[in-house]
Amino acid sequence: MRLIRTPSMAALTAFEAAARHESFTLAARELSVTESAISRQIHLLEESLNVSLFVRVKQRVILTRPGRLYSEQVRASLRALEQDTRAIAAHGSGRGNLELAVLPTFALEWLIPRLPAFYARYPDIRINMGVRTAPFSFENEHFDVAIHHGKAIWPHATLEFLFGERMVAIAREDLIGGPLTHAEDLLGYTLLYSTTRPESWRQWFELAGVDRMPESINSAGFELQSMVVRAAEAGLGIGLVPEFFVPEAAWEKGVIRAHPLSMPAEDSYHLVYPLETRDKYPLQCFREWIHEQAAAFATELELPMQTT
Structure with a gap:
């Protein structure tokens, strides 16, 4: 039975970038290495797995079916590793990043103008934002928390009312x-x-x-x-x-x-997060702050309040 060793991070990172771009040239540019270095890592990976990950067609590289499947698995693993690394780096230090999925117009017109007040209170926390307009699985994404507009329904997550409109x-x-x-x-x-x-x-x-x-x-x-x-x-x-x-x-x-x-409006804005992340320090800080902001905003504009 042939022993298959776990590939190196260098090989997996090179493969993920090359697979995403379907280009060794663009992968090399992104990772600040030479194209030959990318090619060498891919060759070693294919040799280790005994599987062709790319088909070379003239000046292009195209993922094979196993290559496409493996690229999705590697991308998810690298994303999870990055998230875990951020979390452990922030643990106990009072510092860290919060990965927030947000509605684009809500971010532009409501959240971003208020963020200076958040940073004044919590200078060691930074919020990274990405756009999501529909519910998603936190298990498959790198986000810690989301702003949701709609009914109070989100699979495997906790929803907390912010305000209506x-x-x-x-x-x-x-x-x-x-x-x-x-x-x-x-x-x-x-x-x-x-x-x-x-x-x-x-x-x-x-x-x-x-x-x-x-x-x-x-x-x-x-x-x-x-x-x-x-x-x-x-x-x-x-x-x-x-x-x-x-x-x-x-x-x-x-x-x-x-x-x-x-x-x-029939629907409302909610803060959404997986229950197991509630004790993360950046989330605790953001949760407390945004509820304060939401309550003051709803009172000022006499917005619809939560109904039971």
Whole structure:
């Protein structure tokens, strides 16, 4: 029986980079080594495993099926090792990084402007942010915590309520000539919405007392709420967005409330984390701070509170 030794970190790192780029040249550039060094590590790895990980086609390298499977496994292992290393380095020192998955518009318009206050209180902690717009498995990602918008449902994780929100219709004043009195008047314009909330306009019109909407309406969808705001600011139509996502600069540039009705959103913002990470010092600090910020913000804007 042939003994298979665990590959070296140098070989695994070279393979992961080469597999991700499907290029020895780009892998060498990323790792600041020579292309021949990458090629040598891959050769030793293939020889050790007795498996071809790449097919060489002219100037390109293409992953084989075993190579693609192994690259996914290696990438997950390296990510877990990196996360564990960060965690042990931060343990007991009061220092460390917090890996946060966040909604992009929420980060831009709400969280990032408040972070100076967090860093003033906790100068030894740094928050690294990545974008995630849907629930995911913490076991398969490097994140410690997430900000979630939606129902209080997330597999194998703890959710803590932050605050609700109100949706408002916005548009350029020179597009609509001033606030519209009747909800039906909005149907004469292109209705802008976030594709993450496809039913928002229907819900708004129902709340406004419009029992029957036309079968076909002129609408345009955008993935991010910030895109809806910018589209309304550009005069593309009337957008339906959370009011606190509209920056002060947009109001100053001629954006107005297109109709006085504001709609409490069905869903809320939550802090989400795996129960086993609750005692991590960076998470404890961030959790305490963001709950303070959320409570003050909800009180100031009289936002919808959690219902039981």
